[in-house]
Amino acid sequence: MYRYDEFDHKLVAERARQFRRQVKRRLSGELTEDQFKPLRLMNGLYMQLHAYMLRVNVPYGSLSSRQLRKFAHIARTYDRDFGHFTTRQNIQFNWIKLEEVPDILEELAEVEVTAIQSSGNCVRNITSDHYAGRARDELADPRVYCELLRQYTILNPDFSYLPRKFKIALTGSPRDRAAVALHDIGLRMHRNEAGEIGFEVLVGGGQGRTPFIAHTIRDWLAPEHLLSYVESILRVYNMYGRRDNMHKARIKIIVNQMGIDRYRELVEADWEQIKDSVLKVPQAEVDRINAYFAPPEYECLADIPDELNDVRARIPEFDQWMAANVAEHRVPGYSIVNLSLKAPGLPPGDMTADTMDAVADLADRYSLDEIRVNHRQNLSFVDVRQRDLFTLWKELKLLDLATPNIQSVSDIICCPGLDYCNLANSRSIPVAQDLSRHFVDVDHLALVGDFTINISGCMNACGHHHVGNIGILGVNKRGKEYFQLTLGGSSDENAALGDRLGRALPQGQVPAAVETIVDTYLAIRLDGERFLDTYRRVGIEPFREAVYSPVQARAVA
Amino acid sequence: MALLKNNEMIDDPFVDATGQETIPADGPVLVDLHQWQSHREQLTQRADPVGVRLRSDQPPELIARDLESLALVALEFPVFRDGRAYSYARLLRGQYRFDGEIRAVGDVLLEQLHFMERTGFDAFELQSDDPLGDLQVASADFDVWYQPAADGRLSAMQLRHQSD
Numbered sequence: 001m002y003r004y005d006e007f008d009h010k011l012v013a014e015r016a017r018q019f020r021r022q023v024k025r026r027l028s029g030e031l032t033e034d035q036f037k038p039l040r041l042m043n044g045l046y047m048q049l050h051a052y053m054l055r056v057n058v059p060y061g062s063l064s065s066r067q068l069r070k071f072a073h074i075a076r077t078y079d080r081d082f083g084h085f086t087t088r089q090n091i092q093f094n095w096i097k098l099e100e101v102p103d104i105l106e107e108l109a110e111v112e113v114t115a116i117q118s119s120g121n122c123v124r125n126i127t128s129d130h131y132a133g134r135a136r137d138e139l140a141d142p143r144v145y146c147e148l149l150r151q152y153t154i155l156n157p158d159f160s161y162l163p164r165k166f167k168i169a170l171t172g173s174p175r176d177r178a179a180v181a182l183h184d185i186g187l188r189m190h191r192n193e194a195g196e197i198g199f200e201v202l203v204g205g206g207q208g209r210t211p212f213i214a215h216t217i218r219d220w221l222a223p224e225h226l227l228s229y230v231e232s233i234l235r236v237y238n239m240y241g242r243r244d245n246m247h248k249a250r251i252k253i254i255v256n257q258m259g260i261d262r263y264r265e266l267v268e269a270d271w272e273q274i275k276d277s278v279l280k281v282p283q284a285e286v287d288r289i290n291a292y293f294a295p296p297e298y299e300c301l302a303d304i305p306d307e308l309n310d311v312r313a314r315i316p317e318f319d320q321w322m323a324a325n326v327a328e329h330r331v332p333g334y335s336i337v338n339l340s341l342k343a344p345g346l347p348p349g350d351m352t353a354d355t356m357d358a359v360a361d362l363a364d365r366y367s368l369d370e371i372r373v374n375h376r377q378n379l380s381f382v383d384v385r386q387r388d389l390f391t392l393w394k395e396l397k398l399l400d401l402a403t404p405n406i407q408s409v410s411d412i413i414c415c416p417g418l419d420y421c422n423l424a425n426s427r428s429i430p431v432a433q434d435l436s437r438h439f440v441d442v443d444h445l446a447l448v449g450d451f452t453i454n455i456s457g458c459m460n461a462c463g464h465h466h467v468g469n470i471g472i473l474g475v476n477k478r479g480k481e482y483f484q485l486t487l488g489g490s491s492d493e494n495a496a497l498g499d500r501l502g503r504a505l506p507q508g509q510v511p512a513a514v515e516t517i518v519d520t521y522l523a524i525r526l527d528g529e530r531f532l533d534t535y536r537r538v539g540i541e542p543f544r545e546a547v548y549s550p551v552q553a554r555a556v557a
Numbered sequence: 558m559a560l561l562k563n564n565e566m567i568d569d570p571f572v573d574a575t576g577q578e579t580i581p582a583d584g585p586v587l588v589d590l591h592q593w594q595s596h597r598e599q600l601t602q603r604a605d606p607v608g609v610r611l612r613s614d615q616p617p618e619l620i621a622r623d624l625e626s627l628a629l630v631a632l633e634f635p636v637f638r639d640g641r642a643y644s645y646a647r648l649l650r651g652q653y654r655f656d657g658e659i660r661a662v663g664d665v666l667l668e669q670l671h672f673m674e675r676t677g678f679d680a681f682e683l684q685s686d687d688p689l690g691d692l693q694v695a696s697a698d699f700d701v702w703y704q705p706a707a708d709g710r711l712s713a714m715q716l717r718h719q720s721d
Binding site: 005007008010011014015017018021022031035038039121151152154155156157158159160161162227235238239243273274277278279281282284285288 | 616637638639640641643644645647648651652666668669671672673675676694698699700701702703704705706712713714715716717718
């Protein structure tokens, strides 16, 4: 993992001190709430329905056990004993007192974690593939470029008052686990004909009330130009992005209004001026950062499929977990283990302080001290010896983190909704809880296979409903909460936005509707088809008919 | 109005004629873009310095070919959240190599001062009872910077590899 040097430490300490002053000026009335708001947001502090919420960054999803223990301590000391992992590799603490925030930021700085720019109209936490450095299909570890971008965007004087928030994601694998096409800038690693690594640059993706899949603005960018090219994209956005209407202020709107070709022209013209400036990344800096991401010293082991198969044959529950939650590692004898934060009936992404401590201990024992946070609100241990899998599974079961449901119907992404959020117009968490209680039969989960359900409590789409295979959006009709379903969304390398299924349903009917969709899929799928494949083959009609016809029939009766 | 420039409070030598029907015949004067475009001929003939004030929806390319005739470009922050002028200042100092005064006007507050200075502003109409005190506070905030900007301070990356 990246470790701070003297510069990083100093800057973060200075930032925490600066925010202490800003809080003091706010408390004394020198700053109005209007003046204070962007300052607190750029330090991760939101005003929610009942209290302040502090959003803390886990840069590109890499977390050490020491950092996780600090989160546990923050949850225990300053909050109500729990935290919430979000879809952008952040953790949120929900019950925070303004006057304690400077102390919290100083405590976080001790373990090289910040809340800087986790919110506000600036460049947010840089996110990446949670399997970075470990995935078999990866071209190169994207985290070195994430770190370059993290530093470049932190307290950037040009781009701290953008028209709206700005999100950047990177992947080094062709299999996109970072949803890069749904970001303001997405960077997808490719090899050119000369065999060199570079980035395809995407721009203008995003969700919210006007979702767009990003356009490719450049097919291949040499890594040394990463910062200058991002600067040019940001400068054009800062100058020409709309500021007259906050709902039209994201880069996706201006890119689609002027057209990607015009946007590209402006960016390339600006970039010509700066591409060979001091922004060019020296190889020495790439090497310096890369050293922190050097693979750990793995033991020389072999894969042990036979031994594992013996155990799997004896213990079906372990077998189900292996099939659903364990992924291939690039090094023989090792596996990636996903910890499900989606046990039946629990709010997706929530974790208690005690569990955080326990997970940190397990990471020390079984995963070389490292934990990854992913955009589906789960955690991963990325360096587990295969011979430890059975023991680890038993430990995770005790913590309720071994539900074998990764990337299945009950692995639901869900925003905090009206239980916490002052933008929401519906309670999304109870819908997720209902669904996860509905789909508890693990054999059935395995039968259904690869599936995503994403729930947002309002059109701002924090729960990524547009890109769920089933998307569920809370809407408010005459003071009552209804849920609008979409089908066919996907956030991977073939990203797609979901299509509206039909009129919104009352909360009570959502589980049955989802079950009907799943059953319809099971009835019509061809061999080896995922839900998404079937959907792309047959379209929405069979599902629409299945969900609405019986309901209409009942309504008439 | 008192003006903060080069770490001092000075009396603004420029007469603000923006939005006025007539422009004073002599002396340093600040005009708006419309005035500049309508009276460019006369204004460039003047012996005394001329400045142009740009609204935040008026990018500096509108005066790019006039910069040699200008001693001052005033960039407006209609509200402190409107960050366009940071990019305008960067372009003026960088791509256009403007070395005259770049002045921040409008909703200019202590907490934004540091970023303004980094992007190339060197004069500020600061909304404050104690501009010098504010400047001192803002200047003391940081002495590490992660990116190169218009102020010439070395970034952490540059410092790390200075001896390479």
